[in-house]
Amino acid sequence: MNHKRSLLPGAAAHIISLTGPISQDLVDLAPGPALPAGTLLAFDAANKRYLPYDNAVEAAGKAVAVLYAPAPERTEVTRVVVTSRLAELQAGLLHGLDDPARADLAAAFIVLR
Secondary structure (H helix, E strand, O other): OOOOOOOOOOOOOOEEEEOHHHHEEEEEEOOEOOEOOOEEEEEEOOOOEEEEOOOOOHHHOOOOEEEOOOEOOEOOOEEEEEEOOOEEEOHHHOEOOOHHHHHHHHHOOEEEO
């Protein structure tokens, strides 16, 4: 049987290991376009919701979590599962990863391989 991962990873394809349920949270994702699993997310404190990480945008300038499963296009805030601490992830399967995000994730004890 062939166990190769899909070229279009689905839920959790980017995860190597977790530290049980302490590694993940259920959070509110802002409305927006569809996002693949492994998308880096930032927390918008003003609106109390997560949005795609973008180092160029102040509200989205710190990577604090990684989307567990693909999120469809949303017109409303949607509850999603994220990996937010104590995990080992495949860097090549993450979306939005840059050097500042690497440092942000390291601070949350998220190891990138």
